[in-house]
Amino acid sequence: MATGGAGSLRDMRLGSVIARHRSEGGHPSGLRLFEDGEVGDPDIFPTRLRIWHVGLGLGVLVLVCIGALLVGPAGLSPGSVLADVASHIPLIGVHSHLSATGNIVVWQLRMPRIVLAGLVGSMLAIAGASYQGVFHNPLADPYLLGVAAGAGLGATIAVVGIPHLASLGFDPLPLAAFVGAIIAVGATFALGRSGGRGRNATSLVLGGVAVGAFFTAIQTFLQQQNTPVLQEIYTWILGGLSTAGWGQVTLILPYVLLTTIVLVSCRRLLDVLSVGDDEAQSLGVRANRVRLVIIVAATLGTAAAVSVSGLIGFVGIIVPHTVRLVMGPSYQRIIPLSALYGAIFLILADLVARTVLSPGEVPLGVVTAFLGAPFFLVVLRQARRFG
Amino acid sequence: MLDLDQVSVVLDGARVLDSVSAKVESASWLGLVGPNGAGKTTLLRAVVGLVAYEGEISIAGLNPLELGRREIARLVAYVPQRPVLPPAMTVIDYILLGRSAYHSYLGAETKRDRSVVSTVLGRLDLTRLANRRLGQISGGEAQRAVLGRALAQEAPVLVMDEPTSSLDLGHGQRILELTDELRREHSLTILCALHDLTLAAQYADELLVLAHGSVAMSGRAQEVLTAEHIGAIFDASVEVLEGSDGIVVAPSRQRSKVMSDARRSGGPLGARGIGLKATGEVR
Amino acid sequence: MKRNLIPVALLSVMLFSSGAYAAQRPSATANPSFPVRVNSADGTVRIAHRPTRILSLSASATEMLYAVGAGRQVVGVDKYSTYPTDAPRTKFTGYESSAEDYLPLHPDLVLLAFNTGTLIAQLHKLHISTLLLPPANTIAGVNKQISEIGLATGHVAQAVQTKASLAGDLASAAKVAKGRARGATYYIEIDPTYYTATSHTFIGALFSRFNMVNVADSAGRSGSGYPQISSEDLLKTNPDYVFLADTVCCGQNVKSFSLRPGFGALRAVRLGHVITVNDSVASEWGPHSLETFAGAIKQEILSTTTKATSSAQTSS
Numbered sequence: 010m011a012t013g014g015a016g017s018l019r020d021m022r023l024g025s026v027i028a029r030h031r032s033e034g035g036h037p038s039g040l041r042l043f044e045d046g047e048v049g050d051p052d053i054f055p056t057r058l059r060i061w062h063v064g065l066g067l068g069v070l071v072l073v074c075i076g077a078l079l080v081g082p083a084g085l086s087p088g089s090v091l092a093d094v095a096s097h098i099p100l101i102g103v104h105s106h107l108s109a110t111g112n113i114v115v116w117q118l119r120m121p122r123i124v125l126a127g128l129v130g131s132m133l134a135i136a137g138a139s140y141q142g143v144f145h146n147p148l149a150d151p152y153l154l155g156v157a158a159g160a161g162l163g164a165t166i167a168v169v170g171i172p173h174l175a176s177l178g179f180d181p182l183p184l185a186a187f188v189g190a191i192i193a194v195g196a197t198f199a200l201g202r203s204g205g206r207g208r209n210a211t212s213l214v215l216g217g218v219a220v221g222a223f224f225t226a227i228q229t230f231l232q233q234q235n236t237p238v239l240q241e242i243y244t245w246i247l248g249g250l251s252t253a254g255w256g257q258v259t260l261i262l263p264y265v266l267l268t269t270i271v272l273v274s275c276r277r278l279l280d281v282l283s284v285g286d287d288e289a290q291s292l293g294v295r296a297n298r299v300r301l302v303i304i305v306a307a308t309l310g311t312a313a314a315v316s317v318s319g320l321i322g323f324v325g326i327i328v329p330h331t332v333r334l335v336m337g338p339s340y341q342r343i344i345p346l347s348a349l350y351g352a353i354f355l356i357l358a359d360l361v362a363r364t365v366l367s368p369g370e371v372p373l374g375v376v377t378a379f380l381g382a383p384f385f386l387v388v389l390r391q392a393r394r395f396g
Numbered sequence: 397m398l399d400l401d402q403v404s405v406v407l408d409g410a411r412v413l414d415s416v417s418a419k420v421e422s423a424s425w426l427g428l429v430g431p432n433g434a435g436k437t438t439l440l441r442a443v444v445g446l447v448a449y450e451g452e453i454s455i456a457g458l459n460p461l462e463l464g465r466r467e468i469a470r471l472v473a474y475v476p477q478r479p480v481l482p483p484a485m486t487v488i489d490y491i492l493l494g495r496s497a498y499h500s501y502l503g504a505e506t507k508r509d510r511s512v513v514s515t516v517l518g519r520l521d522l523t524r525l526a527n528r529r530l531g532q533i534s535g536g537e538a539q540r541a542v543l544g545r546a547l548a549q550e551a552p553v554l555v556m557d558e559p560t561s562s563l564d565l566g567h568g569q570r571i572l573e574l575t576d577e578l579r580r581e582h583s584l585t586i587l588c589a590l591h592d593l594t595l596a597a598q599y600a601d602e603l604l605v606l607a608h609g610s611v612a613m614s615g616r617a618q619e620v621l622t623a624e625h626i627g628a629i630f631d632a633s634v635e636v637l638e639g640s641d642g643i644v645v646a647p648s649r650q651r652s653k654v655m656s657d658a659r660r661s662g663g664p665l666g667a668r669g670i671g672l673k674a675t676g677e678v679r
Numbered sequence: 680m681k682r683n684l685i686p687v688a689l690l691s692v693m694l695f696s697s698g699a700y701a702a703q704r705p706s707a708t709a710n711p712s713f714p715v716r717v718n719s720a721d722g723t724v725r726i727a728h729r730p731t732r733i734l735s736l737s738a739s740a741t742e743m744l745y746a747v748g749a750g751r752q753v754v755g756v757d758k759y760s761t762y763p764t765d766a767p768r769t770k771f772t773g774y775e776s777s778a779e780d781y782l783p784l785h786p787d788l789v790l791l792a793f794n795t796g797t798l799i800a801q802l803h804k805l806h807i808s809t810l811l812l813p814p815a816n817t818i819a820g821v822n823k824q825i826s827e828i829g830l831a832t833g834h835v836a837q838a839v840q841t842k843a844s845l846a847g848d849l850a851s852a853a854k855v856a857k858g859r860a861r862g863a864t865y866y867i868e869i870d871p872t873y874y875t876a877t878s879h880t881f882i883g884a885l886f887s888r889f890n891m892v893n894v895a896d897s898a899g900r901s902g903s904g905y906p907q908i909s910s911e912d913l914l915k916t917n918p919d920y921v922f923l924a925d926t927v928c929c930g931q932n933v934k935s936f937s938l939r940p941g942f943g944a945l946r947a948v949r950l951g952h953v954i955t956v957n958d959s960v961a962s963e964w965g966p967h968s969l970e971t972f973a974g975a976i977k978q979e980i981l982s983t984t985t986k987a988t989s990s991a992q993t994s995s
Contacts, residue, residue: 043515043550043582053514053526055488055505083782110782110805117804118779180797236874236905244774244795251776251796253804277504280489281496285480291444292549293469293497338484368770368780 056339058346066349070127073353077123077360082367083114090115121252125317126359127352128258128265129250130324132314134351136307137325138332138343139272142279143300144210150325151311154217154304155193158224160315161246163189165228168242169235182245183260183316189224190312194304196220209286210300247372248321250359261313268310272344275303279340321355321374327381328354331388354380397422397585398443398553403451405438412438414610415451422552423583425576427590427600427617431630434606436589437477440555443587444474455553469497473546477557477589483531487541490530491516494548516544520574536567543571547578554579556588560595568592572599593634593645597621605629621645717831718823720811721799729833730788730808734781736773737792740812741766742965743825744790746841749832755784761959762967778802788831815881815964816904818849818888825966845966852977853888860980861890864897865920866913866947868936869961871929873908880904881964885973889980894918914941920954920979921947927958954979 078094079087085107093105093115107115136151144153152158167185200216232239252258278299281289286296311325328351329343336342355377362376398420405413413435420426428436442449445460445468453460460468473494481490494516495509517523520540525533530541539559546554556575560568576599579586590596596603597617605612605620607629613620621643626634635648714727732754735741741760744753755769771780773791778801781789789802789809802809810831815821822842829838865886867876876882878893883904886893894916895908925931932955937948947953960972 043512053488053510053517055492055510055513056486081777081779083779113805114779114782118777118801122777233907236907240774241793241795244776249776249796251798251801253778253797253800257797277496277499278501280485281493283480283482283485284493287441287446288474288476288480290446290465291469291472291474291476292493292545293466295465337486338482339489363777368775369772370776 056337056342058342062336062342062346063349066346066353070349070353070356073356074123074127077126077356078115078119080360080364081114081119083111085111085114117254118252121255121258122250122359123356124255124258125250125252125261126356128261129314129318129321130328130355130358131348131352132261132265132268132310133321133324134328134347134354135269135272135344136311136314138329138340138347139275139279139303139307140325141329142282142340142343143303144214145283146214147330148326150322151307152221152320152322152325153214154197154308155220155224156190156308156311156315157320158221158228159193160186160190160312161320162193162224162228162231163187164245164319165231165242168238168245169231183257186245186316187312190308190315193220193224194308194312209297213304244372245319248319248374248377249362249370249372250318257317261317264310264313268306268313269348271306272303272310273348275299275306276340276344279303279344283338318373321377323374323377323381324351324355324358327377327385331385334388334391397424397456398426398587399452399454400439400443401452401454403439403442403449403453405435405442405447405449407438407447412609413442413449416606416609416611418604418611418614420585420587421601422585423579424601425579425586425588425599427588427596427603428606429590429593429596429603430606430612433608435609436606437557439606440474440557440587440589443553443555444468444472446474466497469549469551471551472553472555473549473551475542475546475554475556475559477561479542481530481538481542483529485530486527487522487530487533487537487544488513488517488526490541491522491544491548494545497549497551512548512550516547519578520544520547535562536564536570539563539567539571540574543574552583553585553587556586558589558591561591568595575599593621593626594639594643597643597645598641617643713833715830717810717827719809719827720813721794721809724808724810724831726788726808726831728787730831732784732786733788733790733832734769734771734784734786735760735766735790736771737790737812738762738959738963739792739814739965739968740790740810740824740828742963742967743828743841744832746966747825747829747832747834747837749828749834752832754786755781762965778805778807781807790828814962816879816884817881818845818884818969821845821881821964821966821969824964841966845969848970849885849888849973852973853890856889856977856980858890860920862892863919863980864892864894864916865922866894866916866918867922867961868925868931869905869958870907870925871931873910873913874905875908876905876961881969882961882972885969885976888973889976891920910939910941914945917946919946919950920952921945922976923953923955924958924961926955931955952979 075091075094079090089105089107089111092103093107093112095101095103096105105112133151137149140149140151140153141147143149163185164182166189167181171181194217197213197216197220200219201213232242278294281292281294282296282299284292289296289299329347332343332346332350336346355373358376358380359373361380362371362373365371365376398418400416400418402415402417403413404411404415416435416439418426428439430436438447441447443453443455445465455468455471458471460471463471491513492505492509495505495512498509499505517526520543522537522540522544525537530538533541539562543559546556554575559571559575563571572595575586575588578584588600590600600617602615603617603620604614605625612629613625621636623634623636626632626636626645633648635646637644637646713729714725717724717726729752731752733744733749733752734755735744735753736757738757738760741753741756742762744750745763745766750763750766754767755771756766757771757773758768759772760766760768769784773793774795775781775798776796778798781802782805786807789807791799791809791811792813794811799809799811810827812824812827815824822845825838825841825845826835829835829841867882867886869875875895876893877895878884878887883893894913895906897916921936923931923933923936933953936953937943937945942948954975956972956975960968
């Protein structure tokens with residue numbers, strides 16, 4: 010038990026140390042309980058992302074991309090496509106013998122579609138993982154706060170309200186869907202806040218349910234009043250990636266990049282949130298603010314993805330979950346790997362969608378459900394075996 | 397080190413804490429005791445900054461209301477009564493959470509973070525459990541992990557809410573002993589709520605007794621813990637004995653029977669509305 | 680004026696293939712030479728050469744193509760094109776989301792009724808011309824599409840003939856019916872949940888030739904052209920004629936219609952004026968389909984009028 014004198018001396022020392030650091034604007038890490046000499050081994054291994062995890066994922070991604078590039082009904086031989094790709098790599102002296110049409114098929118039709126699938130899949134997976142972390146709900150998906158209902162309504166209004174869609178010269182669907190999604194989530198936030206106790210997780214989820222139901226009702230009503238265009242709306246809603254050139258990729262690329270950077274940077278904070286708002290607060294993390302930033306970022310990215318791809322389900326739940334089962338619960342691993350494997354998953358799903366029923370196409374949302382559910386069951390079984 | 401001046405907390409219209417004042421000297425241990433619902437948890441949460449309060453709190457001469465979240469976390473570490481232990485998280489990751497106060501918003505962990513965690517693991521005898529998941533360790537080990545997380549914050553003030561409530565006597569003693577050792581090694585200031593009065597007497601330098609949201613009494617264990625005081629504040633019947641290293645508060649059955657007799661006959665403590673009739677007593 | 684245009688045309692044409700210059704020479708037939716500008720629903724389309732590999736993804740467009748004599752230039756039609764029966768049918772539906780699917784046919788002109796996703800944009804990227812011809816609302820609209828197809832395929836004269844033939848057929852059908860159905864009300868059912876077509880559709884336009892009145896119009900529903908009315912509307916308006924166009928999709932027939940609650944009392948049921956037709960009449964507006972359906976309407980009017988003269992008339 011310390012005496013009063015030494016105690017107040019230490020008080021003064023501590024107080025002045027803190028005050029000095031604050032006035033210097035530095036990180037007050039000078040407040041040390043453990044002096045430098047007495048700390049232990051810095052090479053212990055917390056669960057972190059290893060370089061080889063990322064490397065493996067990137068390798069698979071490249072392989073899948075090239076594989077998907079070779080497949081299509083245009084009758085281009087895989088060899089000629091590979092040669093054409095190789096001819097774009099500097100320093101390798103390969104020449105391409107692809108025809109002009111073949112060139113267009115590969116670089117204006119197939120490649121943008123593959124890249125778009127990768128961007129959308131990555132975005133949905135990373136948004137799903139973030140939502141799961143923020144809401145402590147393993148069943149949270151990127152559409153939790155009404156993004157799907159809002160985007161669907163936006164698209165429906167565009168198709169129904171603009172009589173000669175094709176004569177406009179540009180496609181208003183993505184913009185309408187995007188705006189609809191943002192409005193829906195805004196409404197969810199407004200609803201959640203009005204619930205008295207502030208922007209906590211539960212009130213947001215409930216708000217999302219209410220907004221989703223309301224917007225879906227309006228959407229269904231509009232569709233029912235305008236059956237001739239029903240096919241158009243549903244083709245969009247069931248999800249699909251139809252690309253002509255790189256327009257859609259450049260449209261969503263800024264949003265996806267920005268969102269991914271923000272969410273990947275916040276992955277450590279998601280781990281802190283897993284002990285609950287109160288404890289997170291006591292550890293120095295403002296739970297409400299972190300939640301807000303993550304939700305805004307994830308929503309923006311999801312809205313952008315949905316605006317070009319329609320509503321593709323399952324990616325946002327299956328991919329983060331599978332990563333979690335294999336790599337553990339730390340978001341330091343789940344977030345980056347979800348981005349990688351979400352891209353791979355959707356590129357593969359799109360490949361299946363456009364080849365299985367050729368020349369028709371299976372809607373992408375149907376394929377993701379078909380592919381995803383049994384795959385998830387298999388992984389779940391294996392995880393149980395390993396405890 | 398820790399100064400509370402007329403601290404009051406109002407929750408949902410009810411005055412949960414009323415003008416509580418206390419002073420904790422640096423490197424000393426203040427034990428917070430009192431019956432259920434006295435406001436102990438609320439007081440601790442106010443010190444940590446989790447609940448709004450009137451009055452003044454000062455930590456190391458600083459007003460926490462003027463400090464940022466991270467700065468407060470570097471000053472005060474909190475061991476809650478029912479900590480959330482994500483079952484799939486490993487012990488080492490859990491303790492590493494305590495270093496959050498040293499990372500800027502987007503910052504990553506540093507070598508020093510890992511060094512501190514390694515030290516804490518060793519000190520709390522958790523090194524062999526470092527990669528075990530929280531769902532796979534025992535209650536006592538988990539409580540050590542929570543203490544480890546608080547320790548990793550390198551904060552001079554440690555606020556604990558009934559750390560022994562979910563532990564058996566042996567594990568409880570071990571935790572308290574550990575805390576006391578750490579206090580002496582690193583000059584920690586401890587504010588700890590305890591439900592066991594004997595343990596409180598053994599480990600705390602001073603006691604603060606809360607009842608119905610306000611301070612009933614404060615001072616050293618010998619002065620505060622008498623049978624009359626405990627009877628009045630806790631409505632419990634006890635015998636206070638002299639043990640080999642301090643006082644022992646022992647529950648007393650006889651007095652309890654006398655007291656319940658008195659209650660049934662409508663004595664000073666009154667019937668508690670359980671539907672006892674004035675007639676038809678049972679003896 | 681043509682001499683002034685040639686340098687301008689040459690300049691723009693040189694950006695495309697050199698063969699376009701050869702096409703400036705007048706051709707042997709009385710058709711205008713290429714290139715031509717055609718009106719598509721998504722703007723004006725410039726067709727540089729006479730198309731020789733046409734892919735039709737619209738049943739109505741297929742009918743029109745063959746009607747104007749462009750059949751030999753067609754290499755593929757969608758799976759729903761039923762007329763003519765010897766057209767080269769493919770597995771395509773017109774709702775593919777990748778234009779790559781069509782490449783094995785090497786089309787130089789694709790006709791569509793709807794645009795799915797970026798299909799048209801993809802075809803343009805592949806330098807394949809497209810012509811978007813959505814469902815017409817009037818007979819005039821149908822005629823316009825016939826003209827455009829004639830112009831696009833180099834059969835302008837035949838297109839004029841086709842239009843005249845269609846007009847003549849419709850006029851004679853109306854004449855034979857001798858105005859017996861003037862003012863009679865009709866209801867055409869597209870779906871058993873009472874989806875119908877108003878008079879502002881090509882179907883409705885046909886009935887208007889017979890001076891018949893659509894009950895969906897009087898029920899106050901217009902707008903989209905294909906609204907949904909309720910069974911009460913039907914009971915209230917009590918049409919003279921009922922045409923069931925949901926026979927294939929939904930298995931409706933005269934019996935199932937008359938067995939619906941309260942429908943036994945409908946005038947059309949009592950007088951036997953319920954007629955079943957193939958579903959496709961509601962989704963095909965080509966000359967052959969129109970003529971066939973007009974014939975069916977005429978038939979019905981003549982036969983029921985014969986019946987009506989032998990039974991007591993009820994005032995409407």
